[in-house]
Amino acid sequence: DQEAVRWWTLGAQKGDSTAQYDLGWCCEKGRGIGQDYAQAAYWYRRSADGGDSDAMCNLGWLYEAGQGVEQSWEEAVRWYRAAAEQGLPRAQCNLAWCYEYGKGVPQDLGESYRLYRKAAEQGDARGLFCVARCFDYGRGVTQNSTEAVAWYQKAADAGSAAAMCDLGVCYERGEGVERDLSRAVSLY
Numbered sequence: 001d002q003e004a005v006r007w008w009t010l011g012a013q014k015g016d017s018t019a020q021y022d023l024g025w026c027c028e029k030g031r032g033i034g035q036d037y038a039q040a041a042y043w044y045r046r047s048a049d050g051g052d053s054d055a056m057c058n059l060g061w062l063y064e065a066g067q068g069v070e071q072s073w074e075e076a077v078r079w080y081r082a083a084a085e086q087g088l089p090r091a092q093c094n095l096a097w098c099y100e101y102g103k104g105v106p107q108d109l110g111e112s113y114r115l116y117r118k119a120a121e122q123g124d125a126r127g128l129f130c131v132a133r134c135f136d137y138g139r140g141v142t143q144n145s146t147e148a149v150a151w152y153q154k155a156a157d158a159g160s161a162a163a164m165c166d167l168g169v170c171y172e173r174g175e176g177v178e179r180d181l182s183r184a185v186s187l188y
Helices: 002-013 017-029 037-049 053-065 073-085 089-101 109-120 125-137 145-157 161-173 181-187
Strands: none
Touching: 002 017, 017 037, 017 053, 037 053, 053 073, 053 089, 073 089, 089 109, 089 125, 109 125, 125 145, 125 161, 145 161, 161 181
């Protein structure tokens, strides 16, 4: 890890946005270098300014959490939006969450659903799960248990443990699907 940091530092100092992102990640996680959120934010910002969507999303998270920068939902939203517009599913989900709960933007469940759906359409497990929950609870769309089950299944197939659990609940209660306790148990 320390050798990787040495090389990424050289690349980052020469303006390579990928090296800047990687160095920021090492600073954030404390891999090969001491954990330093302020340095992570510095390198993520340089990489983000170079157009790197992963750096934009990670910088958004630092603003959301107030790690290495002053906490600001508005800045988090700004960076999530920039990365989401580049099609990054993780950023689309983070921005959708902000709209769902009114963090840094006015609450807008329709926009939240639209962004989750964009991530889901790329096969993102979190996006698939969140679309399922939108249908399950009628958040941004008309409540539809059958549709929720279909999306929970897609999310479970993509590896979402949370979707497996919620799908199990659907089978246990017979919501959107015929009640099947053995299927519920296998999903749990």
